[in-house]
Amino acid sequence: DTGVSQDPRHKITKRGQNVTFRCDPISEHNRLYWYRQTLGQGPEFLTYFQNEAQLEKSRLLSDRFSAERPKGSFSTLEIQRTEQGDSAMYLCASAAGTGQHNEQFFGPGTRLTVL
Amino acid sequence: GENVEQHPSTLSVQEGDSAVIKCTYSDSASNYFPWYKQELGKRPQLIIDIRSNVGEKKDQRIAVTLNKTAKHFSLHITETQPEDSAVYFCAAPGDVGQGGKLIFGQGTELSVKP
Numbered sequence: 001d002t003g004v005s006q007d008p009r010h011k012i013t014k015r016g017q018n019v020t021f022r023c024d025p026i027s028e029h030n031r032l033y034w035y036r037q038t039l040g041q042g043p044e045f046l047t048y049f050q051n052e053a054q055l056e057k058s059r060l061l062s063d064r065f066s067a068e069r070p071k072g073s074f075s076t077l078e079i080q081r082t083e084q085g086d087s088a089m090y091l092c093a094s095a096a097g098t099g100q101h102n103e104q105f106f107g108p109g110t111r112l113t114v115l
Numbered sequence: 116g117e118n119v120e121q122h123p124s125t126l127s128v129q130e131g132d133s134a135v136i137k138c139t140y141s142d143s144a145s146n147y148f149p150w151y152k153q154e155l156g157k158r159p160q161l162i163i164d165i166r167s168n169v170g171e172k173k174d175q176r177i178a179v180t181l182n183k184t185a186k187h188f189s190l191h192i193t194e195t196q197p198e199d200s201a202v203y204f205c206a207a208p209g210d211v212g213q214g215g216k217l218i219f220g221q222g223t224e225l226s227v228k229p
Contacts (some may be wrong), residue, residue, distance in 0.1 A: 041221060056210075091158070
């Protein structure tokens with residue numbers, strides 16, 4: 001499968017625990033985005049990378065959230081001290097090139113449930 | 116920043132009828148408007164997009180129209196089929212000239228009844 005992949009697909013954790021998600025973009029896509037989607041809503045932008053550089057973070061992203069893309073390939077999203085409000089689907093997307101508006105290809109998402 | 120509003124939130128049509136979903140945006144500088152389809156339990160997938168230098172774009176049974184003056188764009192699906200049933204999201208750029216992040220509408224759940 002040459003599409004965007006995410007791991008794990010589901011994560012159940014207790015409030016206060018830390019969780020980490022991984023995203024593998026389409027090979028050679030230099031842009032990588034993280035979005036969060038709650039039930040009945042559209043994806044909400046969290047952060048994005050161009051190669052290994054994190055160029056923007058949403059103001060909605062609290063300091064409990066951190067993302068990395070150390071070698072410009074896969075990315076990780078970590079949530080520290082999880083809260084019930086963090087329960088959502090976390091989607092990763094990648095895009096090729098440096099043009100402003102290239103198609104974003106989404107992964108299957110990681111569904112997080114915080115008990 | 117950009118704000119995208121989408122209507123209706125749910126839409127039910129008979130197979131063979133047309134379906135229209137409308138979105139409005141706030142940033143007059145926005146120049147790219149994609150539409151994504153998300154089937155239950157699946158990832159969002161791009162079905163069509165339009166750039167601000169054209170007013171309409173068609174791809175088989177799907178078309179998108181753009182009215183830059185009024186700052187709204189619409190998705191038109193003709194001859195609907197049961198497999199068109201899904202949630203549809205419109206989107207617009209979060210920051211024109213920046214990294215291409217998208218601001219999504221709230222979604223429209225389309226149900227096509229056989």
